[in-house]
Amino acid sequence: MGNICVIGPRRSGKTTYLAALAHSYSLQKNKQKLTIKPLNDESKKLQDKAQDIICQGFSFEPTVIGSVIKNVDDLPYFSFKIDINSGFLRKTEPIQLNVRDYPGEVFEKIAEPNLADEIHKEFIEECLMNDVVGCMILLTAWEAGADSFYRRVMSRFIELMDQKDRLKNLRLSIAMSKSERGEIWPGRLDPETDLFNLHLPTMTLTLKDLIPQENLRFYALSTFGVLEQKIDPRPNRIDAMGKEGQESYLRDAAAWKPYNIIEPLYWLSTGK
Amino acid sequence: MHRPTIVVHLIINIYLILQKEANLGVIYIGDRSAGKTHLATELANPNNNYVRVNSSYFKNAPTATDAQNSIYNKAMELQIQLPSGNKQLILDWIDTPGEIWRKHWQTEKQSEWQHFLNTLKQTEGIILVLPPYRQIITANNINRDDFITEKQWCNRFNRWVNFFRYECPQIRHLLLCLNKADLFCDYEQEGQKLGYLPYNSPLNWQQRNSYVMQRYFRPISPQIQQLNQSISGLSVRCFITSIYNRNLLELPWIYLGSFLN
Numbered sequence: 001m002g003n004i005c006v007i008g009p010r011r012s013g014k015t016t017y018l019a020a021l022a023h024s025y026s027l028q029k030n031k032q033k034l035t036i037k038p039l040n041d042e043s044k045k046l047q048d049k050a051q052d053i054i055c056q057g058f059s060f061e062p063t064v065i066g067s068v069i070k071n072v073d074d075l076p077y078f079s080f081k082i083d084i085n086s087g088f089l090r091k092t093e094p095i096q097l098n099v100r101d102y103p104g105e106v107f108e109k110i111a112e113p114n115l116a117d118e119i120h121k122e123f124i125e126e127c128l129m130n131d132v133v134g135c136m137i138l139l140t141a142w143e144a145g146a147d148s149f150y151r152r153v154m155s156r157f158i159e160l161m162d163q164k165d166r167l168k169n170l171r172l173s174i175a176m177s178k179s180e181r182g183e184i185w186p187g188r189l190d191p192e193t194d195l196f197n198l199h200l201p202t203m204t205l206t207l208k209d210l211i212p213q214e215n216l217r218f219y220a221l222s223t224f225g226v227l228e229q230k231i232d233p234r235p236n237r238i239d240a241m242g243k244e245g246q247e248s249y250l251r252d253a254a255a256w257k258p259y260n261i262i263e264p265l266y267w268l269s270t271g272k
Numbered sequence: 273m274h275r276p277t278i279v280v281h282l283i284i285n286i287y288l289i290l291q292k293e294a295n296l297g298v299i300y301i302g303d304r305s306a307g308k309t310h311l312a313t314e315l316a317n318p319n320n321n322y323v324r325v326n327s328s329y330f331k332n333a334p335t336a337t338d339a340q341n342s343i344y345n346k347a348m349e350l351q352i353q354l355p356s357g358n359k360q361l362i363l364d365w366i367d368t369p370g371e372i373w374r375k376h377w378q379t380e381k382q383s384e385w386q387h388f389l390n391t392l393k394q395t396e397g398i399i400l401v402l403p404p405y406r407q408i409i410t411a412n413n414i415n416r417d418d419f420i421t422e423k424q425w426c427n428r429f430n431r432w433v434n435f436f437r438y439e440c441p442q443i444r445h446l447l448l449c450l451n452k453a454d455l456f457c458d459y460e461q462e463g464q465k466l467g468y469l470p471y472n473s474p475l476n477w478q479q480r481n482s483y484v485m486q487r488y489f490r491p492i493s494p495q496i497q498q499l500n501q502s503i504s505g506l507s508v509r510c511f512i513t514s515i516y517n518r519n520l521l522e523l524p525w526i527y528l529g530s531f532l533n
Contacts (some may be wrong), residue, residue, distance in 0.1 A: 057476020
């Protein structure tokens with residue numbers, strides 16, 4: 001099974017998203033039952049951290065290039081096994097996900113015409129290697145101005161894909177994260193139309209123009225989810241001022257039910 | 273053909289892993305009479321809640337770090353009960369005498385001072401123990417003049433801010449512990465309010481931090497903000513501690529246990 005990389009701007013919730021994946025031991029999706037098992041030490045540690053940090057009302061530290069992460073080999077590498085059981089008497093389908101979590105600044109630096117320094121170049125090169133089957137791009141902003149920034153980043157990313165001969169053979173799942181937000185939640189059912197075409201039109205058009213249709217999908221996902229989908233759709237999160245502006249914390253650990261977190265990875269991994 | 277390369281890679285990787293492990297030290301520092309040694313010694317009390325210290329050296333530990341005795345460096349093994357299970361942490365406890373911050377001490381013990389600075393440069397977690405200031409004291413049976421004023425306290429903290437900014441670029445967790453809570457608040461009530469339970473804590477970490485910060489650290493909140501912004505990746509968290517309340521005593525360590533690998 002190939003590797004998947006998760007990229008996105010700073011504070012788009014990449015590590016928290018992966019922690020939710022490690023924490024959500026069992027999920028129900030329509031008639032399918034999904035069982036997630038962390039396979040390597042790093043994903044087990046992430047599972048523990050989800051319990052000790054997120055469930056205890058704190059947020060993760062940002063993944064930054066610096067003292068701990070100096071090069072690509074220092075990046076956390078998570079490995080999960082997901083068993084998909086589609087119903088009684090059906091064979092369980094196992095998939096293995098190997099995921100790398102990239103620092104947000106790597107994504108943001110893509111927009112610069114010449115990748116600013118060696119380290120960012122190295123990160124992007126690793127992200128576009130041949131054994132990477134897909135790339136999950138987590139985006140959060142939808143307000144005015146975000147579209148043009150994301151379009152610039154995507155155009156440049158597509159150029160880099162082309163240079164590495166990955167334009168036709170790398171799946172991209174573009175996901176709006178933190179979809180529990182009131183403005184986003186109603187658009188989750190048809191994210192391509194109601195979120196991406198509407199709020200990020202030029203970025204979406206650029207992607208659709210240049211990436212083969214079968215290699216591009218749009219998703220909405222929510223790591224924290226809402227309190228109760230039918231009766232209390234308030235976000236299961238609290239926003240407070242933190243070190244770098246607004247930070248989000250889980251509101252009610254007992255009600256924690258992430259939304260749509262496996263689908264993008266499943267598609268990246270299997271194409272189904 | 274490729275074996276020597278693989279061996280070299282392995283050696284480099286092992287070196288990098290060891291180097292990474294060595295960087296995970298936690299240092300315990302503070303001004304004179306802040307109560308650093310007392311706090312750590314009390315932590316070893318077997319009547320624990322969620323933090324247990326496995327270390328025999330406390331038996332011979334002095335009640336205050338002798339100024340002449342310089343830096344006191346020992347490994348400290350902690351077992352912390354977290355929701356995900358028990359976590360073992362081996363920490364470097366570097367307890368410094370208050371005098372270490374005085375110019376004459378730094379000149380007289382230049383090599384020790386340099387060694388200390390080098391250790392700090394690699395550390396990821398620092399517990400800074402602060403004494404209470406005169407205006408915050410509410411206890412009656414105590415001479416308030418023995419404590420520094422709020423202004424002096426703020427000035428001293430400014431010195432720490434500069435120290436951390438220039439000497440500790442790698443620091444990821446800075447825990448500010450306003451010690452001797454028994455002198456400035458109803459520590460039993462606060463202990464109950466802030467106390468940690470693995471599953472049903474009355475407050476979560478974020479709520480605890482804002483409560484303590486707003487209530488007890490207000491005079492230095494601009495400096496805390498400045499510190500947070502000046503060192504990339506640093507989280508500054510505020511605690512109150514007392515040797516008379518186990519809940520308050522254990523909180524900083526539980527916090528570190530949750531975050532450090």
